[in-house]
Amino acid sequence: MSYSVGQVSGFAGVTVRTLHHYDDIGLLVPSERSRAGHRRYSDADLDRLQQILFYRELGFPLDEVAALLDDPDADPRAHLRRQHDLLTARIEKLRKMAAAVEHAMEARTMGIDLTPEEKFEVFGDQDPEQYDEEVRERWGGTAEYAESQRRAARYTKDDWLRIQAEAADWGRRYAALIEAGEPSTGEAAGALAEEHRQHICTWFYPCSYELHRCLGEMYVADERFTAFYDAIRPGLAGHLKDAIAANADRHAS
Numbered sequence: 001m002s003y004s005v006g007q008v009s010g011f012a013g014v015t016v017r018t019l020h021h022y023d024d025i026g027l028l029v030p031s032e033r034s035r036a037g038h039r040r041y042s043d044a045d046l047d048r049l050q051q052i053l054f055y056r057e058l059g060f061p062l063d064e065v066a067a068l069l070d071d072p073d074a075d076p077r078a079h080l081r082r083q084h085d086l087l088t089a090r091i092e093k094l095r096k097m098a099a100a101v102e103h104a105m106e107a108r109t110m111g112i113d114l115t116p117e118e119k120f121e122v123f124g125d126q127d128p129e130q131y132d133e134e135v136r137e138r139w140g141g142t143a144e145y146a147e148s149q150r151r152a153a154r155y156t157k158d159d160w161l162r163i164q165a166e167a168a169d170w171g172r173r174y175a176a177l178i179e180a181g182e183p184s185t186g187e188a189a190g191a192l193a194e195e196h197r198q199h200i201c202t203w204f205y206p207c208s209y210e211l212h213r214c215l216g217e218m219y220v221a222d223e224r225f226t227a228f229y230d231a232i233r234p235g236l237a238g239h240l241k242d243a244i245a246a247n248a249d250r251h252a253s
Helices: 005-012 016-024 043-057 062-069 076-110 116-123 132-139 143-152 157-179 187-203 209-221 223-232 236-252
Strands: 039-041
Touching: 005 016, 005 039, 005 043, 039 043, 043 062, 157 187, 157 223, 157 236, 187 209, 187 236, 209 223, 209 236, 223 236
Parallel strands: none
Antiparallel strands: none
């Protein structure tokens, strides 16, 4: 069975002009001609056209496509494997691009209005919106959440850099405190626990002592928070939890 150029154009979603061009440059020469000289394409021609369109979709120039398809040592199965690998890689790249766009949309919705370059500068390889959905589900109806979003919507890149710098400096000093053997119930640990609370109050939302105590409990109950604080210094999450509790007790008495 053979097919006219119009039929092939409809099958493949390419124009008749494109098929004529492929014939003219020798990339896809129809196997037959009708008595009137019209192009007729065989099933083998359609297979070759499929290969051509695969490679074109992947961005290969026509001369490279011709070289690949006309290689006498090429195994047709090798072409399919190569195309599968290339398409899989492209799908993964597009998936990551789609995820990045989704994160960008979420960031604008949540108020973190930074360019991708600014996000990398501020947050490094940490995604600032990673737990947005969970946070909304757990605390979305609270006044603290609303206030945090209101403030975040105003912050510039410099503001976020300052927040990060303050947190990093606090982390270094807290790690040194543990290294020095200071107890979690001591005055030094209490001062840093209070500084931690004030950082939240200053940048995100009013954090009462009881709310701060709840946060401290979460730092050891949720392994993600534990990993974050223990990455600064092993054991810091538990030490901080106890320091927060002791600080709250002092201010309650």
